[in-house]
Amino acid sequence: MSIQQTWENFEQWYEGNITDSAAVTLHSSIEHDDKLEEETLEALRLGRALEQHLRPIRPQLAEPILVSLRNTHERKKLTSEVMNCIPQVQTHKKKNTNWQWALVASVLCAITLFTVSNNKQATVILSQGNHDFTNGDSITSGTIITMKNKQRISFSYARDSLLTISGPAKWSVDNGIRLQHGQLHAEVTEQDLNKPLIITTPDAQATVLGTQFTMDATETGTTLHVTEGSVLFRDFYGGTQVVSEGEAATTQAGKIIYYAHITPEHKQLIGQQLTGEIDIESILSIKSNKPHKLTHADLYKHIYHSHRLTNSSLWKQPHFSLSLSLSLETPFVNITEKTVCHITCRTDGKEQLIVALRQHDLPLHGRFMKTVALPAMHQNKWQTISFPFKEFVRSNLRINKDINRHGPCSHILIHATGNNTQYLDIAKIWFTE
Amino acid sequence: MEAEQTNQHIHDILHGDRDSYAHIVDAWQDMLLVFAGYRLVDKHAIDEVVQSTFIKAYEKLSEYDTQKNFAVWLRTLCHFEILTWRKQRKRSRYLTNIEMLDDTFGQTDEESDSDELMVQNNLLCNLDNCLSKLPDESRELLTRRYCDDESIATIAQLSDKTATWVSTRLYRIRKNLKDCLESEVTA
Numbered sequence: 262m263s264i265q266q267t268w269e270n271f272e273q274w275y276e277g278n279i280t281d282s283a284a285v286t287l288h289s290s291i292e293h294d295d296k297l298e299e300e301t302l303e304a305l306r307l308g309r310a311l312e313q314h315l316r317p318i319r320p321q322l323a324e325p326i327l328v329s330l331r332n333t334h335e336r337k338k339l340t341s342e343v344m345n346c347i348p349q350v351q352t353h354k355k356k357n358t359n360w361q362w363a364l365v366a367s368v369l370c371a372i373t374l375f376t377v378s379n380n381k382q383a384t385v386i387l388s389q390g391n392h393d394f395t396n397g398d399s400i401t402s403g404t405i406i407t408m409k410n411k412q413r414i415s416f417s418y419a420r421d422s423l424l425t426i427s428g429p430a431k432w433s434v435d436n437g438i439r440l441q442h443g444q445l446h447a448e449v450t451e452q453d454l455n456k457p458l459i460i461t462t463p464d465a466q467a468t469v470l471g472t473q474f475t476m477d478a479t480e481t482g483t484t485l486h487v488t489e490g491s492v493l494f495r496d497f498y499g500g501t502q503v504v505s506e507g508e509a510a511t512t513q514a515g516k517i518i519y520y521a522h523i524t525p526e527h528k529q530l531i532g533q534q535l536t537g538e539i540d541i542e543s544i545l546s547i548k549s550n551k552p553h554k555l556t557h558a559d560l561y562k563h564i565y566h567s568h569r570l571t572n573s574s575l576w577k578q579p580h581f582s583l584s585l586s587l588s589l590e591t592p593f594v595n596i597t598e599k600t601v602c603h604i605t606c607r608t609d610g611k612e613q614l615i616v617a618l619r620q621h622d623l624p625l626h627g628r629f630m631k632t633v634a635l636p637a638m639h640q641n642k643w644q645t646i647s648f649p650f651k652e653f654v655r656s657n658l659r660i661n662k663d664i665n666r667h668g669p670c671s672h673i674l675i676h677a678t679g680n681n682t683q684y685l686d687i688a689k690i691w692f693t694e
Numbered sequence: 695m696e697a698e699q700t701n702q703h704i705h706d707i708l709h710g711d712r713d714s715y716a717h718i719v720d721a722w723q724d725m726l727l728v729f730a731g732y733r734l735v736d737k738h739a740i741d742e743v744v745q746s747t748f749i750k751a752y753e754k755l756s757e758y759d760t761q762k763n764f765a766v767w768l769r770t771l772c773h774f775e776i777l778t779w780r781k782q783r784k785r786s787r788y789l790t791n792i793e794m795l796d797d798t799f800g801q802t803d804e805e806s807d808s809d810e811l812m813v814q815n816n817l818l819c820n821l822d823n824c825l826s827k828l829p830d831e832s833r834e835l836l837t838r839r840y841c842d843d844e845s846i847a848t849i850a851q852l853s854d855k856t857a858t859w860v861s862t863r864l865y866r867i868r869k870n871l872k873d874c875l876e877s878e879v880t881a
Contacts, residue, residue: 268861272846300865306732307868308840313724313731313740314821315841320741322723323716326748330712649842 271301275308318601318647331506383434386423387415405433408443419458422449437461444477449490465512468493474504484511601649701760708756719748725765726772728818733776743779747772824874832867839864 270287273279279287291298383400390412400406400416408414408428415425418434426432430443437459438445445460451471452458458469462478465485472490476483485494491505496512504510700721706714726744734740750771751758758767825833838844846864850857 265858265862268865269846269858272857272861272864276845278845303872304865304868305735307872309731309734309737309740310728310818310821311836311840312737313727314825315837316727320723320727322741322745322748323719326719326745326752327713327716329745329749330715330752 267297267301271304275305320645383416383418385414385416387413389413390428400434403433403435405431405441407431420450420452422447422452422458424448440476440478442478442480444475446475448473464496466495468495472506482512485509601647697764700764704755704758704760704764707752715748715752718751722765722768723748726768728821729769729772730776732818733773734779739779743772743775747775750775818875820875820878823878824871827874828867828871832870835860835863836867836871 267287267290270279270283273283274287291301383402385394385396385398385400387396388394388398391408391414393406394400394414406414408426408430410429412428412430413425415423418424418438424438425446426440427444427446430445431441432443432445433439438461440460440462442462447458447460447469449458449469449472452469460467460469460476462476462483465478465483467474467476467485469492470490472487472492474485474487474489474492476485485492485504486509487504487506489506491503493501494504494510495501502510700718703714703717707718723744726747727740730740730743730747731737734743747768751768754771758764825836828836835849838849839846846857846860849855850860853860
């Protein structure tokens with residue numbers, strides 16, 4: 262093979278676009294030529310260093326690092342607080358290292374926490390779409406309340422904590438809150454260390470000492486998103502996890518299966534989801550400062566849907582594809598050669614991510630489309646990937662004359678495919694010029 | 695960032711001001727990204743390794759001797775994070791022909807960079823300087839390839855050349871760049 266052909270093959274390998282046979286040829290050339298091996302390695306290293314050095318968008322590493330450090334700190338603090346509030350459990354632990362005793366201890370812990378959270382009065386503050394309750398009513402302990410879609414009750418409970426339950430839901434106040442299904446949003450005031458607030462669902466339990474969070478119980482599992490402070494999350498089998506600010510956990514078949522931090526933007530969406538309104542400005546920031554508003558598209562649901570994929574049988578398949586689609590009412594971004602798209606996302610697989618921006622009033626084929634490989638997503642970490650539209654604006658213009666060079670786009674479509682992948686989360690999408 | 699300023703931030707962090715760590719990350723992330731970029735075959739792992747380096751550095755901050763060079767200390771930690779990452783990657787899977795090639799590069803990479811740590815650091819510090827010495831046309835080609843992420847096929851098509859020509863040209867430009875970097879170190 263000529264040296265020129267070797268370098269051509271090397272470049273193909275570098276861009277991840279090499280055929281199997283070319284890879285074999287390149288491999289054997291390098292293997293039998295030390296000088297070539299050294300040269301290709303140096304080419305690779307310089308290329309990677311240049312990529313970093315010339316990176317068009319400087320990655321913002323400080324924020325995720327600080328979030329990670331803060332969460333580690335909060336987790337340690339709450340674990341210690343919760344364990345300190347139950348001295349008898351600690352005594353058991355010291356005397357017995359046997360796992361069975363540990364199980365007994367955790368059951369005792371649950372019972373203790375349950376008992377001490379007694380004597381709490383629930384008073385309705387606001388009832389929407391539900392004629393059974395008016396403001397100021399007391400909620401009788403043990404009464405099972407069934408709520409339909411669009412019904413909502415906000416009530417004070419446990420030291421003036423504000424709890425809101427949105428229908429459809431089935432729940433009761435009974436030494437804490439028993440949420441059979443439905444969504445609960447809680448702003449819990451500081452609780453006595455010996456009397457934490459307990460929220461129980463069919464397959465999980467949250468122990469709260471003062472925090473803000475959203476809990477969603479469905480037939481398939483319980484999902485907890487903590488927006489402030491920390492919550493001790495316990496599954497059906499006694500497994501526990503401290504979920505701190507900006508983190509989420511969910512259960513499947515009674516076990517905690519998912520746990521990771523979420524972005525501040527995602528956190529805002531969780532709060533807004535209960536009001537039925539989502540402010541697109543918190544998730545899409547566009548330099549042009551043009552007004553933009555998300556209407557019928559519900560990004561939170563999409564994010565949530567991608568979480569829900571963990572509960573789906575889809576992930577068991579060797580291949581799956583996931584599509585997310587956001588629609589914007591008004592044109593929201595003008596694509597030019599200088600446009601750079603940024604997506605903050607996370608997945609556990611290595612996938613191809615296709616991002617398509619569709620121009621207003623054009624059919625599906627009238628769109629800019631970009632395929633990018635998701636970098637380093639297999640460790641479940643949030644990352645922002647940035648890619649310029651320059652190259653494919655040019656190629657799309659050649660292919661489709663209908664496309665306006667600086668045309669506004671009204672839709673963004675995101676499609677991902679992967680192998681043995683359980684989920685893809687997208688928290689933020691934005692554009693810069 | 696000046697050593698004095700770095701030491702002041704480290705002092706603040708050790709006295710409970712965790713947010714000051716953002717200044718440290720901002721000041722040193724570019725250096726570490728280039729450092730890790732030069733050593734990692736898998737470009738997707740670079741950000742991840744740099745992030746874990748900063749977390750490790752935070753955990754070990756009290757062990758850092760403020761009389762020493764902070765950049766070297768960070769690079770040393772990064773070097774160990776890269777080795778850890780490689781070990782984890784090795785516990786893997788069956789390899790396709792393409793992955794076998796990746797592995798060949800990965801292994802060579804591992805063998806050669808342990809003792810050269812300091813030299814390579816200096817080498818990359820002059821990257822800006824050497825890039826500015828390249829002819830405009832060469833610099834533009836590097837930018838299109840490594841900044842704009844354009845494929846060889848696209849570059850060839852848009853500049854009316856063959857893919858072989860572009861590949862060979864890139865090879866020569868990189869060689870010139872490397873020569874420049876080495877001569878700067880020697881000088």
